Each structure stands twice: as structure tokens, then as C-alpha cells.
Amino acid sequence: MKYSTVKTYRFLFTISFLFSVFCSFAQQNFGKIKGTITTSDGDAAAGVNVILKSSKYGTTTNDDGTFELNRVKANTYTLQISLTGYETTEQEVVVAESETSAITLQLKVSNKELHEVVVNGKKSILSKKTDYVARMPLKNLENPQVYSVIQKELLQEQIAVDIRSAVINAPGVTTKIYPSGGLEISFRGFSTGVNARNGMENMTGRSSISIDNAERIEVLKGPSGTLFGSSVSSFGGVVNLVTKKPFEGKKTEVSYTGGSFGLNRLALDINTPLTPDNKVLFRLNTSVNTEKSFLDYGFNKTFLIAPSLVYKATDKLTLSVDTEIYNVNNTRPTYGRSYAPGITNPTDLQIDYRKSLFHDDLDAKTSSTKVFVQAEYQLAKNWKSTTLYSFIDENVDRSYQYYTKWTSPTEVLRSVSRFGPISNQFTNIQENINGEFATGTIKHKLLVGVNYRFSKGTFNYGATPVLDTINVTKPFEPIRKKQVDAALSQLTWPVPDEQIFSVYASDVISFTDRLSAMLSLRLDNFVQKDLVDVPGYNQTALSPKLGLVYEVIKNQVSLFGNYMNGFQNSGPVNQPDGSLLVLKPVYANQYEGGVKVEAFNKKLSTTLSYYNITIDNATRTTPDGYSVQDGKQVSKGLDFEFIANPIEGFNAVLGYAYNDNRIVKSSDASIEGNKASGAPENVVNFWLSYKFQNILKDFGLGFGSNYVDKQYKFEDESFYAPSYSVYNATVFYEQPTWRLGVKFNNITNKEYWDSYGMAQTPANVLVNLTLKF
Known part of the structure; x- marks a missing residue:
């Protein structure tokens, strides 16, 4: 029995060996062609037809613009690439035995068919291509x-007219407007703003932000201090706005939206x-917006102008300038500071849903x-060097902000604060070096960066006592x-x-074509300068990040795990004995694991x-008012x-997030x-949306919903x-040169409130009517 088994194994081994040798000899006469194709604006070109003329070889590009032709006979071929709306391009390629020929091509816009690019050249809503999340080209x-x-x-399909209605397409995201006017975005139990723009710092705490220059919005989940630092990321993550960039070819788009209120x-x-040689490219986005509030008082007026320029100085050097001026004149939402016992939620209050307690001459500019x-x-x-500079000048001429204290469901105390003039100026200089190399069979994608951030500002503030009770x-x-104005007491x-200086x-590290690890580390030195009566401080934070990925099915299914770190700087605080407690940076540590799938030819x-995000050294206030x-x-x-x-024509987007965020330890045991x-x-x-392909061609429908669970305003859960x-x-009805759409928001006329208790639209x-030239 044993002898028979050994003979069987020997036979199978011999057959396997001979088969392998045969295959290796058989393949010696073949080569391979691999390539990457991008559109004229630098994005990955998906669905491009790739053929070798006068041969049987052909394929289409993947979502990331790559293609591969295997088992190609050694010869000289003409490679032809084509996509509707772009010029057909041909290039000679030589295929040698047992070698891979690498091709990189960029499509050129066909002026004759430019209008078709707008419709047929759309990026898939499934695309997650980005160089900003990891600050390197990583799928x-x-x-x-x-x-x-x-x-x-x-x-565009949803006729989103502000960033707030856009970001709720990401799982777990909720939003509200700060009393100061900026947009607050919450996920994983923590809040942030749109604090990154093309990967750089983008402060918008008081001036808000426009959607009209947005190419896409990236929501990075988890503490991201390692790559972005404490001024950009929260313990929940980072929101990065990617702006529209100039590209080859001429295009003009005019859009008008009218609606309720x-x-x-x-x-x-x-x-x-x-x-003429497309070395200098220009793009201009501009918008003007006026609207009234659904309340009996309130308004919002905005103006945006955002020119951008790309200059291809040489084959190796590209310069770009992205600028923006955004002016806002509006009214702020009302913030409830306290509620009498027995008032548990906004439905207990007896005020009319559309009634304002404050006049809109109390505005903000x-x-x-x-x-x-x-x-x-x-x-x-x-190897590539990227040098970046940014300057943000945020100014508040005036900002009247409204506050209430409810003493019963029918009685309320009213007061107002006036902020401004306020100025905040942020300067960032950043240098990134990206490279790829190998140590033996192990491949590396490396990022090394340094960042210097400087900020200064002025702050003026005034507040009234309680003005009345009604x-x-x-x-x-x-x-x-x-x-x-008659009751304000102004303070400066x-x-x-x-x-902040950061490295x-x-x-x-790719150990195989399926197994890789990410090792990241950031060192931050934070310095706050002395004031006359307030000592400054100097604080250093170290933030690591570790990740592991294994592709179970190559280019389709991957398992991943990560450890991520975020931090916030904290200044020294006084103690009961008169001493000064030097606080450490507050750290949040996340452990995460999961699975990613991109399957069915990138259709899913x-x-x-x-x-699990844990903050072990959170700062809290003791009952006698001191910080520990x-x-x-x-x-x-x-x-x-x-x-x-x-x-074709049908899109589905679905997100679900469960979060349990609790105060585990506090000076207030309650x-x-x-x-x-x-x-x-x-x-x-x-x-869910569907654009009809045959009957009712070019006509489309869309439907969606957002559900948000109960949210506490205060940590005492009162x-x-x-x-x-x-x-x-x-x-909607869409043609190559124009599009008409109608959007119905809150179709059940639901009365609801954000986590601040502010009534929503x-x-x-x-x-919306959009014309394309």
C-alpha cells in the first residue's frame, strides 16, 4: 500500500514537472504589454478601448486606467486607444520574448466631440482613486x-447646493452649523470641519465653505494625526475637499438653481x-447665491470666485496655483444654552417650528x-518632489450670535453676543518626497515630508446680559x-x-503582490507664544500609524487592520496650590479591522x-473648576x-454606521x-438612481433617505x-449639452432637529438647469 502510494506521488510529480517545463518553453515566444491611460485632466481613464491593430489582441482599461495584454507574440505592433469624446491615439510598441513592454498615454480631448466628454467621460461614483488619503498613489x-x-x-445628480448636503453621502456622517457659522461634521463620535483642501490645511471655522469648486469630497475615517497633524484632523478623522483643476480642452458650464424660500x-x-501647446491651462469657478430662511426671519447670501492655473514648465516640472475668495452675509442659527428640568427635547417647547426669536438685521458678514x-x-x-505653500486669511467683520435659556416650555430668556472684528491668518509650507524602490524582492512606496505652520490673529467680542423674558x-x-448694540459690552x-514644525x-512595504504593511510616524513640535499675562508653552507629540493588508483575491478582496493615532495639544493650567500643571498632548488610539471588496469588473x-478609539488621558474639569x-x-x-x-444607468449608494461613544471616567460621577x-x-x-437607456432614454429618477438616531446635546443626557x-x-433629463433636474427634499415635511436642537429645513x-458648451 505504501509502495503504491509512493509510486502515485512520483507519477504526479513527474507529470507536474513536465507540464511546468512545457509551459515555460511554450511561453518563451510570448511577451506582455502593460499600460496606464489618463484623461486630459490627469484622471484615470476607465473603459478605454485598447487594441493592437491587425491582430487578435484587445482589451479595455480598468477603473484605475490600467490595462494588460498577455501572451502577445513577439513583434512590432501599432497600439490604438479610443474613447468617445477623445481623439483616437496610436503608438508603435515593440514586444520582445519573455519581456513586458510598459506604456503610459494621455488622451486628448476632441474639440469636435467635447460635449460628449461631459456625459460619457464621467468618473464612476465607485472610484476611490486619490493621492491625498495616504499622500501617495495607493489603491x-x-x-x-x-x-x-x-x-x-x-x-450633480442630487442637486447638492452646499457641502452639508453633500457629506451625508458618507456612512455615519451627521452635520450641523456652529453658532459661529462654520460647518461641523461628525462621525465615529467626534466632530471636525472641512479642514483639508487638496491635502493642505483649510480652516473654515467662521467663514464656511462653498461646494461650487468641489471636484470630490474625501472623508477619512479614524484619528489621522500621523499624516495631517492636530490642526487638520479630529479623533474621528479628516474631511478633505478636492478642488476642480484645469485640464486640456475648452469647456464652459453655466448652472442656475432656483427653489423654495x-x-x-x-x-x-x-x-x-x-x-496652443497646452502648457498653460486656466479654470475659473464662480457663483452667487441668495436665499431666505424657512423661518420668518433669516437669510443667506454668498459670493465665490475661484481661479486656478496650471503651468507645465518642463517635462519634469509642473506649477499650479489655486485661489479663492468667498464672501458670506447671513444670519446665524439660535443656540439653546440651557433647559429647565422636564424639558427633554425640542418637541417639548411650545414655539412655532418656523418662528424666529431674533430679527435678521442681527446678521453676520x-x-x-x-x-x-x-x-x-x-x-x-x-521619485517625485512636491512643494506646497498655502495662505488663508479668514475675517469676520461682524457676527451676531443668538442664545436662549428655556425656563419652561413656554418661557425663554434671550441674549445676543457680537463677535468681530476677528482675523485669523494661517501660513503653511510643506515638502513631500515620494519614491518607489525595492530591497531584494520586497517593494517599497515611501513618503518623507516636512511641514511648517504659522498662525496669528485678532479677536474682539461683545455680549449682552439677558435682554428679556418672553x-x-x-x-x-x-x-x-x-x-x-445698546446693551453690548465690548472686549478685546x-x-x-x-x-508647528512637523516631520x-x-x-x-509590499512583501508579496498581495501582502503589504504600512509603517508611519510623525513628530510635531507645537509652540504657543507668550502674551502679557499668559505664559506660552512648547509641546512635542509623537504619532505612529501601522497598517496591514492582505489581498485574499488579487485586485478584488482585501483584509486589513490598522492602528492609528491622533492628538490635540493642551496648554499648562493652574492648580489649587498655585502650581502650574503641564498637560500632555491628549491622545486618541484606534484599533480597526475589516474587509474591502471591489468586484464584478469594478461595478461593486x-x-x-x-x-475602537480610546482616549486614556482626556482632560476634565474638577468640581472646584480646576483641570486635571x-x-x-x-x-x-x-x-x-x-x-x-x-x-448601465443604475447606481446604488448605501451606508450604515453604528457608534457607541461613552464617558468612561470623569470627575462628575453622574x-x-x-x-x-x-x-x-x-x-x-x-x-438609488436610474437613467433610462432605451425607452425614455436620457430620462432619470433618484430616491434616497437619511436616518439619524437620537443625539444628546449635553453629556448629562438631560x-x-x-x-x-x-x-x-x-x-432629471440629460442631454450632451444641457441638463434639467428637479429635486424634492424632505418630501414628508418632517420636523426634525440637529444635535444642537436647531430646527432643520x-x-x-x-x-436646476445646466448648459454645457
């Missing part, structure tokens, strides 16, 4: 971090080369100027500017200069992960994203174990915003 399946990418094509919005997008400059230089074949069930007058607060490095993309550093908070949960394009404020347990989003579901729908309609 989604290779990246151990969870992130979502919201493409402008989805925003007096909305009138006009946007213009012009792209054109400035030289802000402006922001932003300049971003980039120089990209190809050092060698696999019964909201009886007739009352809104508070007016004249009454507020000194603002210390700050500077960081990240190495993605999904991510599922579980995470021994608090603890734990945020854990589940993230799920599903995006699919199963058939809140230990309570949920953190503004952290809903369950958040669901979905959007007041909460109830859970809600909001449903939206759209119908009831049912409304938007009508």
Missing part, C-alpha cells in the same frame, strides 16, 4: 485606512488652455481669501440690532501666535470594519459602505457611562434631539 484595496469618496457626479443660485465653470501654490518636480523615474405662546417681537481678547514618514465597491488629566473616553463601532453600478454629546448610535444613508428619517427624490423643491 483602496492596498490602503489599511477606511475612507469614502463623494464624486461631483453624485452631487427664495433660492436663486448661479454658478459658472470655465476651462480653457491659454497657449465674513470673508476668506485662500492661496494654494504647488510645484511638482520629477526627480527620477520613480412667553412664546403670546405675540412677541424679535430682538433687533438697535436693542442689542489677545490671541497668541502659534507655530513625518510613511513606508508601504464595499467596506466593512469594526473600530485623568479622564477616559471610548468610542467603538461598525462602518459599512456599499456602492454599486450593476447595470455622567460616567453616559453617551458623549452629538454621537448618534445608528446612522443610515442610501441613494436634553436630546429625537431620531429622524428624511426622504428625498429627483427627476422642512419640505422644499429645487429646479
